[in-house]
Amino acid sequence: MRLIFDIALTHVAGRGRQTLVAVIGVAVGVGFSIAMAALMQGGQDDFVRQLVDTMPHVDVTDEQRTARRQPAEDLFEAVAISGLRPRDDRRGIINPTKAVSWLEEWMPGRLAAVLNVQGVIRYSGREVGAVVIGIEPEKEMRVSPIVEDFESGSFSALAAGGNNVVIGDTMASRLGAALGDTITAISSEGRARNFKIVGLFHTGTTARDEGEGYVLLKNAQILSNRPNAINEIRIKLDDPNAAPSIAHRVEVELGYKAVAWQEANESILEALVVRNVIMYTVVAAIMLVAGFGIFNIVSTITHEKARDIAIMKSLGFSETDMRRLFVIEGLAIGIAGSLLGWTLGFAITYALSQVRSEECRKAQAPAAAVGSKPGRYPTRETATDPSAASAGRASG
Secondary structure, eight states: OOHHHHHHHHHHHTHHHHHHHHHHHHHHHHHHHHHHHHHHHHHHHHHHHHHHTTTTEEEEESSOOSSSHHHHHHOOOOOOOOOOOOOOTTOSSHHHHHHHHHHHOOSSEEEEEEEEEEEEETTTEEEEEEEEEEHHHHTTTTGGGGGGEEEEOGGGOOOGGEEEEEEEEHHHHHHTTBBBBBBEEEETTSSSEEEEEEEEEOOHHHHHHHHHHEHHHHHHHHHHHHOOOOOEEEEEESSSHHHHHHHHHHHHOOOSEEEEEHHHTTTHHHHHHHHHHHHHHHHHHHHHHHHHHHHHHHHHHHHHHHHHHHHHHHHHHHHHHHHHHHHHHHHHHHHHHHHHHHHHHHHHHHHHTTTHHHHHHHHOHHHHHHSSSOSOOOOHHHOOOHHHHHHHHOOO
């Protein structure tokens, strides 16, 4: 066997230029395959992470997928009721305190009960259609992704006293309002209530920055004339992958529609599966081309060494020994190319990992620098006080 190894290495080394070309071909194929797979998989993981972080893992609403089972269906097996629609009940989730307490007993994660009120926000003759969301700040901060996106203020400012609201920066721009201004929220029932802007956030999502405002839960209940009501429970789980089973149990027990994040983004996840199939098909094609390079070199050596093969057979080498000889030569080229390709792939992947977006650079900036950065939107006092404005320009 040692003699076969020596002959194989002699054949490979004797054709140095062709061997080097074959090794480089394999290395390039392996290296770019690793880099492409790493880039695509990393992009997918980051996308899914952002998808999971920006929405509830399980979203329980006061809707129902199907109408409740009727008593007659329980008493008589022959009874079948069709065309029955769920009741349109504006009260929201019935007995919300009991539902929240039951969830907190066993659910592995955090939750927040909210009340969504459709309406209009008005300021200085301008109007914007929006959803006024009533929250409990302490609980909302544990499940909401907006916590890290405040330009000024926070959810905690809602509980500072009075009727306060936090809105998106795009909504503030459309209304011409600034921090400290008082806006008017009008519900779909025609009830109006004034709120003072105590916070501005920017998420980068137009629908959220332009169409959402957050107030205390009790204020939303007063605005919608629905005392002690909630119509949504947002759940963040310790293990996001457990969302389907948790949603199924919640829906069975409470009777309300519970949507896991996988169900809410089913079409997107299916698109990712198709993209993975395409990616691995391309990677397989690259590896196949590299494999043909090895086959070409070994095949050429075999044809050129036909006389040597005949001599070796006459000396007592069997056909199995000949096959083993050329398999070893192919393996030598493949292993050398794979090791070099792994190094190349690691280098390309590392180089790509050093590319940072603007958001990443901001996230990695020191907290002091971020905290000292002047607010994007001035308060009304700063905007109307010349001395304050001059001081702001001087400090800038």
